[in-house]
Amino acid sequence: MIEALQLSKSYGDHLALKSLDMNIQRGEIFALLGQNGAGKTTTINCFLGFVSPSSGDALIDGISVKSNPQETKKALAYIPETVMLYPNLTGIENLAFFSSLAGFSYEEDQMKAFLAKAGLQETAHLQRVGGYSKGMRQKVGIAIALAKKAKALFLDEPTSGLDPKASNEFSEILKELSAGGTAILMATHDIFRAKEVAHRVGIMKEGQLVSQLAASDLTANELEKLYLKTI
Amino acid sequence: MVKYLLLNFFRSKVHPIGLALLLVSGLISLEIGSRFLERVDRVSEKTAIHQQESIARNVSYFNKEMGNLMYYLRFGLENETPRLAGLSIGQRDVYPSIQSLTVRNLEEQRYATDLVNPLFQLLGNMDFSFVLIYLFPLVIIAFGFNLISEEKEGGTWSLIRSQAHSPLLFLRLKLGIRLVSVLFVLLLLLITGKFYLAIPFDVPFLIFGSVSVLYVLFWFGLTWLVVSFQLSSSQNAQVLLSLWVVLNLLLPAGINMLQRWFFPVPEAMSTVIQNREGYHSQWDKPKEPTLQKFYARYPEYQSFLHPKEADFSWLWYFAMQQAGDDEAAVEVEALKNKLDSRVQLAKSLSWWIPSVHTQLSLNSLSLTDLGNYLHYLEALEEFHEKLKAYFFPRIFSNAPVLDEDWSKFTLEKFRDQPQVNWIQLMAPFGLSFLLIWVWAGYNFKKSGIQSIQKH
Numbered sequence: 001m002i003e004a005l006q007l008s009k010s011y012g013d014h015l016a017l018k019s020l021d022m023n024i025q026r027g028e029i030f031a032l033l034g035q036n037g038a039g040k041t042t043t044i045n046c047f048l049g050f051v052s053p054s055s056g057d058a059l060i061d062g063i064s065v066k067s068n069p070q071e072t073k074k075a076l077a078y079i080p081e082t083v084m085l086y087p088n089l090t091g092i093e094n095l096a097f098f099s100s101l102a103g104f105s106y107e108e109d110q111m112k113a114f115l116a117k118a119g120l121q122e123t124a125h126l127q128r129v130g131g132y133s134k135g136m137r138q139k140v141g142i143a144i145a146l147a148k149k150a151k152a153l154f155l156d157e158p159t160s161g162l163d164p165k166a167s168n169e170f171s172e173i174l175k176e177l178s179a180g181g182t183a184i185l186m187a188t189h190d191i192f193r194a195k196e197v198a199h200r201v202g203i204m205k206e207g208q209l210v211s212q213l214a215a216s217d218l219t220a221n222e223l224e225k226l227y228l229k230t231i
Numbered sequence: 232m233v234k235y236l237l238l239n240f241f242r243s244k245v246h247p248i249g250l251a252l253l254l255v256s257g258l259i260s261l262e263i264g265s266r267f268l269e270r271v272d273r274v275s276e277k278t279a280i281h282q283q284e285s286i287a288r289n290v291s292y293f294n295k296e297m298g299n300l301m302y303y304l305r306f307g308l309e310n311e312t313p314r315l316a317g318l319s320i321g322q323r324d325v326y327p328s329i330q331s332l333t334v335r336n337l338e339e340q341r342y343a344t345d346l347v348n349p350l351f352q353l354l355g356n357m358d359f360s361f362v363l364i365y366l367f368p369l370v371i372i373a374f375g376f377n378l379i380s381e382e383k384e385g386g387t388w389s390l391i392r393s394q395a396h397s398p399l400l401f402l403r404l405k406l407g408i409r410l411v412s413v414l415f416v417l418l419l420l421l422i423t424g425k426f427y428l429a430i431p432f433d434v435p436f437l438i439f440g441s442v443s444v445l446y447v448l449f450w451f452g453l454t455w456l457v458v459s460f461q462l463s464s465s466q467n468a469q470v471l472l473s474l475w476v477v478l479n480l481l482l483p484a485g486i487n488m489l490q491r492w493f494f495p496v497p498e499a500m501s502t503v504i505q506n507r508e509g510y511h512s513q514w515d516k517p518k519e520p521t522l523q524k525f526y527a528r529y530p531e532y533q534s535f536l537h538p539k540e541a542d543f544s545w546l547w548y549f550a551m552q553q554a555g556d557d558e559a560a561v562e563v564e565a566l567k568n569k570l571d572s573r574v575q576l577a578k579s580l581s582w583w584i585p586s587v588h589t590q591l592s593l594n595s596l597s598l599t600d601l602g603n604y605l606h607y608l609e610a611l612e613e614f615h616e617k618l619k620a621y622f623f624p625r626i627f628s629n630a631p632v633l634d635e636d637w638s639k640f641t642l643e644k645f646r647d648q649p650q651v652n653w654i655q656l657m658a659p660f661g662l663s664f665l666l667i668w669v670w671a672g673y674n675f676k677k678s679g680i681q682s683i684q685k686h
Contacts, residue, residue, distance in 0.1 A: 050392060050679075074396070082386060086239050088238075096235060097232065098394050
């Protein structure tokens with residue numbers, strides 16, 4: 001579903017991605033670990049079409065992002081590290097707006113259901129986002145992704161800054177989505193969360209995927225040791 | 232999507248305040264225009280009455296000699312002010328709308344103007360065209376300078392790019408809402424102005440409206456071009472405000488300087504001096520040459536003769552007055568040509584400067600520009616000739632004053648027609664739109680935010 005073929009990206013002399021190969025199946029959650037600057041965000045940006053690769057290709061559902069960005073965009077959803085919304089609109093209005101950008105139009109009940117599923121308390125649905133905490137905005141971001149019913153979901157540090165309970169709820173939602181067939185690529189620093197949620201974990205260093213392993217093969221401690229050794 | 236863009240637009244305080252500011256300053260400008268028109272009407276009414284009264288009074292005092300009476304009598308020609316001038320006062324506040332002439336020499340009378348409060352000249356009028364040309368762009372800049380950068384700086388841009396089929400469509404709609412809201416205020420003001428100032432709904436008014444709309448479109452286009460470079464908010468604001476200063480202050484001042492540089496008018500002074508010398512010196516000269524010149528100019532009066540050995544006759548007096556005008560004729564022609572060249576220079580340069588083009592077009596449609604004043608000066612010349620042609624035979628033959636029906640000499644009006652050249656009006660805007668469209672399109676394409684067609 002999410003596939004990288006010899007994906008490379010250079011900025012001048014600097015190689016941000018070096019011939020990355022990766023394949024994430026339907027319903028699979030893949031966690032990308034790595035230091036800042038290892039190339040995690042660049043990888044995601046290549047799939048989103050924000051960055052055009054220097055060589056190689058990124059495919060979503062078998063379609064090349066480079067040659068058919070409008071089609072791949074329909075198939076994906078994205079939750080940035082910090083979800084920023086329009087402070088003058090309510091939670092529901094933000095959800096409605098971002099869904100309308102993607103061509104969806106939902107009834108209010110449906111939108112409330114998405115927000116509720118994302119874990120946003122009902123009292124906040126009709127409040128302006130200006131008064132939301134980071135976690136609440138993040139939940140609207142999740143609702144936006146849910147409403148897009150995407151086949152591929154990209155997450156960039158999705159749980160950074162969330163409290164443990166919110167993080168936990170978030171993990172549950174990801175598991176649910178994956179059970180429904182969504183392929184998920186998640187860049188994270190949170191080794192524990194990666195081990196908890198992901199089916200597979202990849203460790204990136206200097207633009208390369210240096211190791212890939214099944215999350216079930218290791219404990220969180222073993223994963224941390226491996227991570228520290230690798231980088 | 233439009234619904235939520237609208238909600239977001241109106242819920243931020245900046246936008247309603249900006250629109251209200253435009254509306255209020257626009258309404259003030261209409262009030263200023265209305266007062267201007269009232270003043271013009273009042274002057275016209277008073278002058279018409281005064282002319283009748285003054286003729287009647289003079290006729291009652293000086294009814295022995297036609298020549299003596301005609302030394303005093305003044306006849307007014309009004310440069311009719313269209314109602315549209317209330318929207319764009321232009322130079323009408325400096326140039327008089329009525330000149331009253333005697334049949335004596337013209338040049339001395341032609342440039343006698345009203346007294347104008349110099350304070351008003353310093354500040355200019357805050358008429359509708361001022362609000363349109365100077366204030367509308369500021370609000371447009373405030374609405375559009377951070378069109379993309381506020382999304383980037385506010386962190387919403389990545390989510391928009393990942394959600395939207397076409398981020399460019401999103402940006403167009405966003406700018407479109409701002410455009411429609413500003414156009415709405417503009418149209419509201421134009422319609423209010425139409426009724427408040429009783430402007431006829433005719434071709435010049437329609438073109439006036441179209442030019443105003445095009446000018447607003449131009450500034451939105453310019454904003455679109457600047458944001459297409461995707462600089463930061465503060466950089467965009469700096470660039471746009473600099474453009475405002477250059478387009479609305481520096482370039483107009485520059486054109487003014489070029490006009491003076493290329494077409495200086497020393498004739499303005501020398502005309503007056505030559506004219507004065509032309510007739511004052513006649514008192515000390517033999518009368519015969521003066522009369523010969525007069526006969527050469529107007530052969531039809533050859534049958535009227537100056538009494539031999541006489542020190543004075545009205546024939547000689549008006550011949551001598553004519554000599555003053557004739558003496559200055561070359562200079563007058565040069566002055567007119569140079570002023571006309573100034574008008575033409577500004578017109579040519581304005582092809583590349585939409586703000587100047589707008590100002591010139593609005594003033595020209597409202598008949599408040601230098602071009603109209605030059606037409607009026609020519610009309611004054613014809614009017615003066617007409618007066619002379621009528622009164623000279625009566626003066627020279629000393630027709631009985633009381634046989635004349637003086638009540639028929641009412642205030643006359645000169646009605647200029649705005650010259651409507653569609654290509655000249657629209658083409659400069661077309662040029663800038665084309666440039667903006669191509670350049671901004673190139674920028675967006677380069678940056679990867681291009682329009683994506685739906686399948």
